[in-house]
Amino acid sequence: MGKSSLKKLLFTLMLILLLALAACSGGGEEEQVDEGETEDDGLYSIEDFSKMKTNEGEAIEGGSFTYGLVSDTAFEGTLNSNFNSGGPDARVIGWFDEALLTWDENFVYTQDGAATYEVSEDGKTFTFTIRNGVNWHDGEPVTAEDWLFAHEVIGHPDYDGIRYGSDFTNIEGMEAYHAGEVDTISGIEVIDEKTLEITYIKATPSLVTGSIWTYPLAKHIFGEMEVAEMSSSDAVRRHPIGFGAFKVESIVPGESVVYSKNEDYWRGEPNLDEVVLKVINPNVVVQSLQTGEVDTVDAFPVNQFPDNADMSNVEFLGMVDRSYNYIGFKLGTWEDEEVVPDPEAKMADVNLRKAMWHAVDNETVGERFYHGLRWNGTTLIPPSHPEFHDETNPGITYNPERAKELLEEAGFVDVTGDGMREDKDGNELVINFASMSGDDIAEPLTQYYIQAWKQVGLNVQLLDGRLQEFNTFYDRVEEDDPGIDIYQAAWQAGIDVDPTDLYGRNAMFNYTRYASEENDRLLATGVSEEAFDVAKRQEIYKEWQQLMVDEVPLFPTLYRAAVVPVNNRVLNYSIGDGTEMYLHEIAVTSESPLVAE
Structure with missing residues (x-):
């Protein structure tokens, strides 16, 4: 019997046991346990994990890092935040593009991102300033006009993505623009090349915790396209562009992406020369980590953690996920x-x-x-x-x-x-x-x-x-x-x-x-x-x-x-919101990933 068949048999037996236990419990009252009483029940608590990897060793100059995207299917390949809808594509995008604003552990926008902001006394008008040196991967500056353009595309009647919603309808003039009644959005004004002002209909607490659209769209690339054709264009599917720490070099559709470092990155030149993202089937995640095929994965199957908690070549990080x-x-x-x-x-x-x-x-x-x-x-x-x-x-x-x-x-x-x-x-x-x-x-x-x-x-x-x-x-x-x-x-x-x-x-x-x-x-x-x-x-x-x-x-x-294994050669890696890990800081201590003993 092969390993895959054996696993399925074991899970079938687990299912039978689970149903039996469920039937026996019958939804009655829970048993009380003395406070402080523990037992070796094989259960783990996410509170026992760290979000930040231990740094051991000295970083080499350059190097390549391999990221495993765990999926039993290809990623769709809509590689622009203004158009994508699936989590796998978002993780592909995350290596070459980023939001203009960052947030802290309480999900509140900070002043540490590629743009800063000021808020009017009535809480309705935000003035954003994009930092100097924030450039698209082709060298063109990221401008206030690009940020406005993203709003114009998402609010356009021919837009075929999923972003248009209450976050946008709260902008003054957006609904009239979306209805085709006017050609401009009255609530958004370009002050100068790097300064954008947005006025919202209602001041809400959500405006500083995530409801502002912070992904610009490169107008010098998309400006001549029909809005309905943008999401299927080569600029989204084959040659996506961003302003993040790494830039896309090549794509095998649905399977892998090779990124090179963006030497012009606004936070500073990345330590790594290259990042390789590849799709890893859920059934071979452990093997891929043990052999060093990947340095980390985006979604380690937590059901496999107990059997691999002592994997010698990785450190497991963990946090309460925002997913359910x-x-x-x-x-x-x-x-x-x-x-x-x-x-x-x-x-x-x-x-x-x-x-x-x-x-x-x-x-x-x-x-x-x-x-x-x-x-x-x-x-x-x-x-x-x-x-x-x-x-x-x-x-x-x-x-x-x-x-x-x-x-x-x-x-x-x-x-x-x-x-x-x-x-x-x-x-x-x-x-x-x-x-x-x-x-x-x-x-x-x-x-x-x-x-x-x-x-x-x-x-x-x-x-x-x-x-x-x-x-x-x-x-x-x-x-x-x-x-x-x-x-x-x-x-x-x-x-x-x-x-x-x-x-x-x-x-x-x-x-x-x-x-x-x-x-x-x-x-x-x-x-x-x-x-x-x-x-x-x-x-x-x-x-x-x-x-x-x-x-x-x-x-x-x-x-x-979320339980995330990271190869022991990796430095400056962390997970979760507010941990201040920036992709350009990731480094490695050896040319090749360490292999499990």
Whole structure:
């Protein structure tokens, strides 16, 4: 039996064990444990990891660094922040481009980036100044006109990306420009080559924590293109340009990128001569690290950490990730840049949705599949934002008996006696579940959810009978494929806690297509003048988190830890927000990565 087959067998056995444990627990009261009592349960805590790598040895001059992008599919290749939508592309972009503003560990914009800013007394007008020496990779200066141009493209009626939303409609004159009523955006003014002024309709606390668009677009390259053709152009797909520490030398589409150092980088010449990014299949991550094929990876499969915690040639860093897994329910469609709820959708009954949350034991999933490095999700503001995450809210807890009661009360009963519930009209109820392929856990985890729902009498079937690869999955979810009733995905929360761009009525990313007047009210209040009072904003988002628990358009399954192995030859490497790692500072102590003993 091959290693891959053996792993799948082991995970199948784990799934059986997990279901047995879940069935035994039955959603009863938790056992109390004496404070301070510990046991060797094989679980890990992210609090025991450091965000910053230990530096050992002297840096050599130059050198090459290899970064592994963990994926079972090719990256899409939309390599410009104004147009891309997927996480893999964003990580490719991150090596050659950057935002004009940086932020600290509290997600507040600093004055340390490629641009600085001043705010008017009323909090509505921001004046940005781009530093001298900030140049595109072709030597042209990054200008205020480029920053304005990015806003003009994203706000253009022919723009085909996903960025246009509440962050842009809050700019004076943007909606009139987007509607084609005017040719310019009245709220944005170029003061001089390096100075841009933006006036917003409302002063909000989010303006200094992530809702300002900080990625310019090189007008000298894109200025003569039709907006509708930009995202598919060679300037995005084959020869992308930025102003970051490294510049793109060559691309093997979807597979790898070679970057060379940008000697003209505004922070200073990078230590490394070269960075190589390559796609690494989740099933060979450990081997790739042990052999030195890569120096680090963007997403180490945390289920593989216990068996490799003592890998001799790497140091493991870790942090609470801004990402979380979730199960989403399709509740409507996206039409004319707005969510249109469908009261007749298959998943429209809130008690059906609540029952499906009650039916799954995510605490045990986190322990058995991920050894405590993923854990039960409760609300839609993750603990990576501790100031606003409501740790007192338990979400909907595991209780399969309550799930059955809710289904009975809602009229989902087993009419035919086959153990599966029919819909309220007595017709067969089949719930089509879309889930992504990935590492060895993807399939058994998906099957766990299907079996957990089966135990409460719901016939949930995997869409097309198989897992979907990343790009196909998101294409179908974004297009509201009528074959999808529920789906399993993940979000990375933005640095700004405001969830409007994920869950607002006018948010394309609102894939569940849920909308309500109460949701509109709370999201608007969360960025209102009264929300400048942090305590008030906490209260607002506490109420919003509870609304999402009550309405269940989706539910979080797992919060996530990011565990990042870094080869021991690497210096000046760190992860997370506010750690002040700059790419140009990364260095190595030897020409080749160290190999595991």
